[in-house]
Amino acid sequence: MDGELRFDRAARDAVADDFGHLVRTPPEVVLLPGSTDDVAATIRWAAKRGRTFAPQGQRHSVWGRSSAPDGIVADMTxxxxxxxxxxxxxxxxxxxxxxxxxxxxxxxxxxxxxxxxxxxxxxxxxxxxxxxxxxxxxxxxxxxxxxxxxxxxxxxxxxxxxxxxxxxxxxxxxxxxxxxxxxxxxxxxxxxAPRQVRRFVLSYPDLATMLRDERLLVRAGRFDAVQGAIPAAPTGGLMFQVDVAKFFTGSPPDDDVLLAGLSDDVAGRTPSTIPYADYLNRLAGLESALRANGQWFHPHPWITTFIGDSRVADVVDDELGRIDAAHDLGAFGQIVLSPIFTGAITSPLLRTPSEELCFAFNFVRVPTTADRGNADRLVEANRAVYERVRSNGGTLYPVSAFPMSPEDWRRHFGPAFDRLREAKRTFDPEHVLTPGYEIFEDVPHHLNRRRAAPG
Ligand SMILES: Cc1cc2nc3c(=O)[nH]c(=O)nc-3n(C[C@H](O)[C@H](O)[C@H](O)COP(=O)(O)OP(=O)(O)OC[C@H]3O[C@@H](n4cnc5c(N)ncnc54)[C@H](O)[C@@H]3O)c2cc1C
CATH class of the missing domain: 3.30.465.10 (Uridine Diphospho-n-acetylenolpyruvylglucosamine Reductase; domain 3)
Structure with missing residues (x-):
């Protein structure tokens, strides 16, 4: 071993939880790999003894997906x-x-x-x-x-x-x-890398106008980054916003050209010019605020999906009618609604709707309470959101907080499922790796999942 194996309670507890704080599963052992060979040797050991092995990065999953019940977690940091x-x-x-x-x-x-x-x-x-x-x-x-x-x-x-x-x-x-x-x-x-970013947060009176401009913005290709968000308004109700960024080095771009033909509220525009590094790090302020008020450590029952352009208006409108934004998202939470050309995505296992344009449609919930009952309610709500999105041709971005059965996964992967299963048979025949998704039924050993409240 170039690295270390830790069996002590403190090490196992440290990797048992994730950012979701909804599923807590301590492994038997924690590997701190000192080399690729350590990872290989430990996986071979696990395969021989019917144990599981899960790599773990920063533990920002929200549903125990990097856990290894009765197995080994590798702290890849x-x-x-x-x-x-x-x-x-x-x-x-x-x-x-x-x-x-x-x-x-x-x-x-x-x-x-x-x-x-x-x-x-x-x-x-x-x-x-x-x-x-x-x-x-x-x-x-x-x-x-x-x-x-x-x-x-x-x-x-x-x-x-x-x-x-x-x-x-x-x-x-x-x-x-x-x-x-x-x-x-x-x-x-x-x-x-560009040196600077001309950034605008554009405000809209309603969903339809926001969506119209999001389509226009990506089709015109004037901005480098286009991201929509629907947070709760401090005065009640919802806000409809699009965050657009134009990267540049040297002379700044012409605002009039960038913003021509948009239907946002001109008086509500918030323009800024910031270094590219600051733009990339734009969530740092929010993270500090949430760490300070404790909400970073609350349960985070997020759901992340993709919905096709033809259904986005109806599906999102329906969901907005169902949520109580202040409770279901929290003052620091939001619904993400960002346009993506599906043809830009080439990773075969990332499932997107079969339309040219889709929208990342995510409920980034930041509850103001750590109450478990509230978190469970939102996990249940996630399942219902997923069913509605799916029945409208949408797909899951699998960093979501709710249980998925092997049948759900089969449906999720669709035509790609057979390819993944075949690859599993070839490359991980003993089903050692990353059991936290619970994708396959035909696991050779019983996975004794332990789901319990954090703490
Ligand atoms: C605050 C926050 C902001 C986020 N923002 C975004 C965003 O803007 N865009 C976005 O796409 N997602 C975003 N996410 C979701 C995030 O991308 C995923 O949760 C991601 O998996 C987290 O990375 P991690 O290092 O914490 O991985 P972990 O949670 O540690 O692991 C995630 C999964 O990957 C597996 N894994 C980890 N390391 C390896 C490895 N070396 N080899 C193979 N498998 C591995 C784990 O077993 C697990 O199944 C965000 C999450 C949070 C909490």
Whole structure:
């Protein structure tokens, strides 16, 4: 072992919970891997003894998806090295956060083309789910922008995969929910980083006008990032907002050209020009506020979905009619409603509606109470939202807080399910890896899941 195995209560408790604070599952053992070989050796050990193994990044899942009941959790933050920028690439440990990646790339004038809104997520944890950000409408998700990965399969084999080498494995690891392999290292694509950002928060009187401008904004392609949000208004009711960002270096863009033809409330526009690094780190203030008021540590029953353009207006309107925003979202929460061209997404396991344009439609719930009953109510509400979204052709972004049965997953993956199951048989035949999603029925050993209140 280059790293360490921890069996003590403190180490096991530290990895039992996640950002959802809804599911608590201590493993038997915690691995702090000192190398890819440690990951491989431990997985082989687990496979022989009918144990499970789950990699864990920053534990920002919301439904125990990085847990390993009666198994081994690998704290991948131990693998967080970040290499030098080489041309349009950088090699990073899967446990590095996106902040750590940017600390190396920005001084060299480079950036990954897509970044999630929150930079405290790990590279491995994000590539395992996809990674949606403000530029996704154009460049896809973060897992579409990885060049190659060093992975350890469920059989304990270390393989470097890319579009050229082991393409089938590469396809099943990207947004593959850790089902066939653990990522230990990733080579990320980089593009030239802009110096500054011209940013506007646009306000709308209603959903229909907001959606109309979101469509116009991505079709015209004037801005680099387009993200919609519907937070609760402090005075009651809802606000309809679109956050748009134009990246630049040198002369600022012409506001009139950027904003021509939009139907937002001109008096309500909030323009700013900020450094690119500050733009990327735009959630830092919110995180500090939530840590200070304790809500960062409350349960977070989030649900994240994609809904097609043809149904978005009706479905969102219906959901808005059902929620009590102050209670169901909280003063710091919001509904995300951001346009994405589905053709930009190439990771085969990330399921999007079969329409040219869809919208990320997420309930980012930040309850003002840590009450378990309230959290359970919202988990139940999530299930109902999912059913309505699904029956309207929508799909799940699987970082959501509610249980999914193997049948739900089969339906979710649709035509991609057989490919994933085949890859599972090939690369993780003993069903060792990442059991927290509970995707497959045919597990060879009984998974003794323990769901209990945190604390
Ligand atoms: C505050 C906050 C903001 C967020 N913002 C965004 C956003 O803007 N866009 C977006 O797309 N998502 C966002 N998310 C969701 C986030 O992308 C996912 O929850 C992501 O999985 C979290 O990464 P993590 O490092 O915390 O992973 P973890 O929660 O530790 O793990 C997530 C999953 O990936 C698996 N995994 C972890 N590491 C590896 C690895 N090395 N190899 C294989 N599998 C691995 C785990 O087993 C688990 O199943 C946000 C979440 C939070 C809490």
């Amino acid at each position: 131990a693998r967080h090295s970040v290499g030098d920028v080489r041309g349009d690439r950088i090699v990073v440990g899967a446990g590095a956060t996106w902040s750590e990646v940017l600390a190396a790339t920005l001084p060299q004038g480079k950036t990954p083309p897509v970044l999630a809104d929150y930079l405290g997520l790990s590279v491995g944890g994000t590539l395992a789910v996809g990674g949606v950000g403000g530029t996704t409408w154009r460049y896809g998700v973060q897992s579409d922008n990885v060049v190659s990965m060093v992975v350890v399969t469920g059989a304990g084999r270390t393989i470097t995969c890319s579009a050229e080498h082991h393409p089938d494995l590469f396809a099943m690891v990207r947004a593959g929910l850790g089902q066939v392999a653990v990522i230990t290292e990733a080579t990320l694509a980089l593009v030239a």
